[in-house]
Amino acid sequence: MRKLMLATSVLGLSIASSSFAATQIEWWHAMGGANGEKLNEIVKEFNDSQTQYTVDPVFKGTYTETMTSAIAAFRAHKQPAIVQVFEVGTATMMAAKGAVYPVYKLMQDTKADFDPNAYLSSVTSYYSDVDGNMLSMPFNSSTPVLYYNKEMFKKAGLTSAPKTWEEVESYSKKLLASGAQCGFTTGWQSWVQLENLSARHDVAFASNDDGFAGLDTNLLFNSPLQVKHISKMREWQQNGIFSYGGRRSDSAPKFYSQQCAMYTGSSSAFGGMTRNAKFDFGVSSLPYWASEVKQPNNTIIGGASLWVLQGKDKAEYQAAAAFLHFLSTPEIQAQWHQFTGYLPITHAAYELTKKEGFYQSHPGTEAAVLQMTASEPTVNSRGLRLGNFVQIRDVINGALESVWSGKESPQAALDTAVKRGDVLLRKFEKAHN
Amino acid sequence: MSVYFPQKKLPYLLVLPQLVITAIFFLWPAGQAVLQAFYREDAFGLSQQFVGLENFVDLFQDPLYYKSMMVTMVFSFSVAFLGIAVALWLAVMADRVIRGKMVYQTLLVWPYAVAPALAGVLWWILFDPNIGPVALFLDRIGLHWNHFLDGDQAMILVVISATWKQISYNFLFFLAGLQAIPRSLIEAAAIDGASSFKRFWDIVFPLLSPTTFFLLVVNLVYAFFETFGVIDTTTQGGPDGSTNTLVYKVFKDGFIGLDSGGSAAQSIVLMAIVGLMTVIQFRFIERKVQY
Numbered sequence: 001m002r003k004l005m006l007a008t009s010v011l012g013l014s015i016a017s018s019s020f021a022a023t024q025i026e027w028w029h030a031m032g033g034a035n036g037e038k039l040n041e042i043v044k045e046f047n048d049s050q051t052q053y054t055v056d057p058v059f060k061g062t063y064t065e066t067m068t069s070a071i072a073a074f075r076a077h078k079q080p081a082i083v084q085v086f087e088v089g090t091a092t093m094m095a096a097k098g099a100v101y102p103v104y105k106l107m108q109d110t111k112a113d114f115d116p117n118a119y120l121s122s123v124t125s126y127y128s129d130v131d132g133n134m135l136s137m138p139f140n141s142s143t144p145v146l147y148y149n150k151e152m153f154k155k156a157g158l159t160s161a162p163k164t165w166e167e168v169e170s171y172s173k174k175l176l177a178s179g180a181q182c183g184f185t186t187g188w189q190s191w192v193q194l195e196n197l198s199a200r201h202d203v204a205f206a207s208n209d210d211g212f213a214g215l216d217t218n219l220l221f222n223s224p225l226q227v228k229h230i231s232k233m234r235e236w237q238q239n240g241i242f243s244y245g246g247r248r249s250d251s252a253p254k255f256y257s258q259q260c261a262m263y264t265g266s267s268s269a270f271g272g273m274t275r276n277a278k279f280d281f282g283v284s285s286l287p288y289w290a291s292e293v294k295q296p297n298n299t300i301i302g303g304a305s306l307w308v309l310q311g312k313d314k315a316e317y318q319a320a321a322a323f324l325h326f327l328s329t330p331e332i333q334a335q336w337h338q339f340t341g342y343l344p345i346t347h348a349a350y351e352l353t354k355k356e357g358f359y360q361s362h363p364g365t366e367a368a369v370l371q372m373t374a375s376e377p378t379v380n381s382r383g384l385r386l387g388n389f390v391q392i393r394d395v396i397n398g399a400l401e402s403v404w405s406g407k408e409s410p411q412a413a414l415d416t417a418v419k420r421g422d423v424l425l426r427k428f429e430k431a432h433n
Numbered sequence: 434m435s436v437y438f439p440q441k442k443l444p445y446l447l448v449l450p451q452l453v454i455t456a457i458f459f460l461w462p463a464g465q466a467v468l469q470a471f472y473r474e475d476a477f478g479l480s481q482q483f484v485g486l487e488n489f490v491d492l493f494q495d496p497l498y499y500k501s502m503m504v505t506m507v508f509s510f511s512v513a514f515l516g517i518a519v520a521l522w523l524a525v526m527a528d529r530v531i532r533g534k535m536v537y538q539t540l541l542v543w544p545y546a547v548a549p550a551l552a553g554v555l556w557w558i559l560f561d562p563n564i565g566p567v568a569l570f571l572d573r574i575g576l577h578w579n580h581f582l583d584g585d586q587a588m589i590l591v592v593i594s595a596t597w598k599q600i601s602y603n604f605l606f607f608l609a610g611l612q613a614i615p616r617s618l619i620e621a622a623a624i625d626g627a628s629s630f631k632r633f634w635d636i637v638f639p640l641l642s643p644t645t646f647f648l649l650v651v652n653l654v655y656a657f658f659e660t661f662g663v664i665d666t667t668t669q670g671g672p673d674g675s676t677n678t679l680v681y682k683v684f685k686d687g688f689i690g691l692d693s694g695g696s697a698a699q700s701i702v703l704m705a706i707v708g709l710m711t712v713i714q715f716r717f718i719e720r721k722v723q724y
Contacts, residue, residue, distance in 0.1 A: 064689050071691065075478045092476050092691065099477040245563050246581045247671065253563040391690045398673035405582045405672070420497075427491075427692065431475045431482075 023315040024054045025323070026080035030066040030304065031140070032059060034271070038339050046326045053319035055082075063089070063304060064390070070309070074099055079309045081320045084139060086304045087126060088389040091211065093307050094135055095387060095432045101308040101317070103324065104133040110321035118328070118346045122298045122372045126383030127305050130212055136305040137324050140342040142268035143299045143368050144192040146287060150280040152180055152261040161284035165232070168262065168287050172241040175261045182243035183236070184262035185251040189244075190396040191302055192264050192286070194221050197229055199381035200288050200296045211385035215429040219392070219421045222414035225292060230403055230410040237404050244404045247397050252276070266302060267368035270341035283364030285371040297381040298372050303342060338362075343369060387428025392421045463704075469697035476691035488698035497674060498682075498699075505678040508592060509656035516596045516652050517645065520603030525633065527604075528611045538608065545601035549659065553666030556594035560667075580668065584675030587668045591676045594667055595660040603648050610644035611637070642722045650714055657707050679703050 031039045036059055043057045060066040063086035070083040085093055093100055107114035116124065116134055127136045148161050153171075156178035162168045172183025186192050198205040203225045208217040236242035243260055245251025255263035256276045264286060273281060288296035306327075308320050326332060333349030336342065338358050344350040350369060353359065359366040375381075386392055399417035402408040408416075473484045492498050527537045544552070559567045560580060568578040580587040614637060622632045638645075661681050664670060670677035670685060677685070680703060687696030 068688055068691070071476050096475065096477040096479060098479045244579075244582055247669070250561070250581065251563065253561075257563070259563075388690060388692070391686070394670075394685075397671065401582060401672035405584075407673075423495075427695075431473050431480070 022052055022054045023319045024056055025082065025312070025316050025319045026056045026058055027082040027084075027306075027323075028058050028060045028066055028070055028080045029084040030060060030063045030086070031084070032061075035140075035340050038336065042327070042332055042336065045332070046323055049326070050322075053322055055319070055323050067092075074309060074311070077311065079311060081312050081316050082306050082308055082323070084304045085136070085307050087302050087383070088386075088393060090127065090136070090305070090383075091385045091387045091389060091428070094129070094385065095215070095428075099310055100135070101310050102129075102133065102135045103137045103306075103308060104135070106308050106317060106321055107324070110318050112321040112325050114325065118348060120343070120345055120347065120350070120373060122377045122381075123301055123343060123345050125377050126301055136307045137327065138301075138305045138345045139303075139327065140268070140336075140340065141301040141303040141305075141345060142266040142342055143301050143372055144188070144196050144264055144286045145267045145368050145371065146184075146284045147255060147263045147265065147269075147273060148282050148284060149255070149258060149261045149277075150282050152178075152258060152279075155179070156261075161282055162262075162287055163285070164290040165229070165287045166290055169232075169236070169241060172236070172261070176240055180261050181240070181259040182254070183241040183260065184264065185243050185245050185254045185260040187249040187251055187263070187265035187269070188302070189247065189400050190393045193229065193233065193400075194226060194396060195384060196286060196299045197226060199298070199300045200286065201225055201292050202297050202378055202380045204380050205384055206386060209379040210382065211387075212379070212382065215387065215425075215432060217386065217425055219386075219418040219425070221396075222411070222418045225289075227411050227414060229289070230400070230414065234403050234406070234410055238406070244401075267343065268303065268341045270365060281364075283367045285367055295375070298375050298377055300381055300383050301343070301372070334358075338365075341365065343372060386425065387432070388424040391424050395420045395424070466697045466700050469693050470701050471694075473694045484694070488694045489702075491695065492698050492702065497677075500674055501677050501679055501682050504588075504674070504676060505657065505680075508588065508595075508660075508676070508678055509653055511588075511592045512595045512599065512656040512660070513649060513652035515592065516599040516603050517648055519596070520600045520648075521607050521641075521645075523600070524604050524607035524611055525637075527608060541604050542601050544598050545605075547598060549598065549662035550666050552598050553594055553663040556590065556597070556663075557667045560590050580672075582672055584672055587672055587676045591660070591664055591667055594663045595656060599652060599655060603652065606644050606648055607641065610641045614640050646714075646719060646722045649718070650711060653710065653714075654707065657703070679706075 027043070029036075029039060040057055043055050047054050058080065060069050063084075066083065067085050067089045070079060070085075073079045104114070104116065106112075116132070119134070119138065123138045123141050124134050126141075127138060128134050146161060152175060153159070153161075156171070156174040158171055158174060162171045168184060172180075175183050195205055197203075198221060203223060204210060204220045206217050206219050206221070208214045211217040233242050237244060243251075243254060245254045249265060249269060251260075252263060252265060252269065252272065253276075254260045256278075258279065267283075270283065286299050306324065308317070308324075312320075328346055330346060330348035330352045333344050333346055334352045334356070337344040337349060337353060344353060350373075354366075377383075395417050399408075399413040403410050403413045470488055471483060471485060472481050473487070474481045523541055527534070527541060530537055547555075557565075559565050560578065562568045562579040562581060565578075571578040578586060580590045618636055618640075619632055622636055627635070657678075658680055660678070661684055664676055664678060664681045665684075668676045670681050679699065683696050683699045683703065686692050686699065690696070
């Protein structure tokens, strides 16, 4: 009897205390290192700014690990309220209608302060449905740019960065003649040399408006433009203009060690560049083929966005909405953009950064933003929405590697990759109807 | 004379903990895998559809799966053969050392204490084409090393990293095996005028055959199942699938690709292959073993 009384009073106490405590939600993310510390700092600022809600950030490892653990947690009904998912996971999240609480709807339902037009359209388009509704909240977005070694350029008698691939070729020849081991190398080859290549030249990467309009999508990246570019890159790989150095950013050391004079990679690599490059370097926009387009499109983004998951109660969604609103404020956005090198996701944050004189004191940091906002995104440069995209990237990487090593011709390799990728798309389609 | 236990239940009770563990950690998940292999499911498990044998049909129509099988065979037999051969050689050498025996033996066993993923990172740094000291050295002597591009080099890299650790394990067993061989046998052969090579080949090696056989089975199972950490940290199955072994493919399709049905079907096939191989080994190779 006494035990029972004790138990009830403990229970009573805990109920009483929880009604006073702030609503707590978890945010699973994949930001390690310096960016992770900055993230914790921002969350702390949110928690200290009010008393109603507490956000609890949990580092879950790589992007893949974060996404898979969130999915596993969802299946076990232990999901966090907010999870950070990388861009290639977008289609999977979007297709999971019963698992995801679309951000635009969350903001509506909770009557939060939310203006979709405040965000950069070239960023939000990647995460919006066909009607333009934002399904997730962009958080850390980057886009490919060209880094170049100013000292090696000077030695070769070059004064500015190449704007086009034609110039990359002619500049590289001069660089090689002046003693460089290779002209350029690239990180994330599928993203930079195929996905962004297509967007920049207004050529479809996949049917159905790059997958936005439905699940019965087919890949189209074996068309003349892509084949031409990959053929050219193979030629460059053979004559030393291009040197392949791995799938992700494994090739960056080739640039750091001054073997290669140029590097096409993510704009978010800027921080790492500043730390590792012991020479004067510049940042410029991603080259395009002048023979193919007069005015290139915007580039598309990489990075990750924040998804709100289903199965939480009203108070928790209030907390999530308040937090997402906080993350979008110009001050927080500007802080995050300037610290990490990720793009500012709102116009206000960009203006604020400009006003603060950041781009003057950090030359090169604006290149990515300008390139993103130079034009209104077209159906071919909004982004990609492909199911099983992680595996499709894997297929593409394999195909490109067989081209670089001379095992297969560009046309044959891209044809095979399209065929294998389509099998994966069919699989995804079947699992989602 | 046999002993009778008064209670009939006690023996069952005594093995119960082991049975429970087996049931929870092996039978239950394995059963789940078998079930999953017949379903198609989206990543979040929101919809599930019985598809019969479709996952298996897809698998056996996929040319990449056969490639992965070939890769696995090359990889596993290379790892097992290399691991056993090098360990045997080292054990014979270490057994002969007179001074500082303990030092050699301890140092040779050491790598076993290194976690597989860590070993992978170690080899990855050494052989990285952009920064690795070994790769830069090979480049200097005219051998261009780039395992991001060259499938054979990638295979060599994963075989070395997977074998390195296993050598210590094999070494330990061979050393114990060598020490169990009666000195008198070897001395008698020596008196009869047998050369040291002949003594090894005709006496030591046959007497070690139970150990070698045991290690063959263990090493093959190791290469099939436990090397995924090494592959994940060094090549991630690339370039172009040339180090994509069956077990790595299961992981990649299941955990990264989120295709639980296809991945479950693969693990069942893998289980069957290893089962079959073990049966073959016990059937045909064990006959040659002298206990």
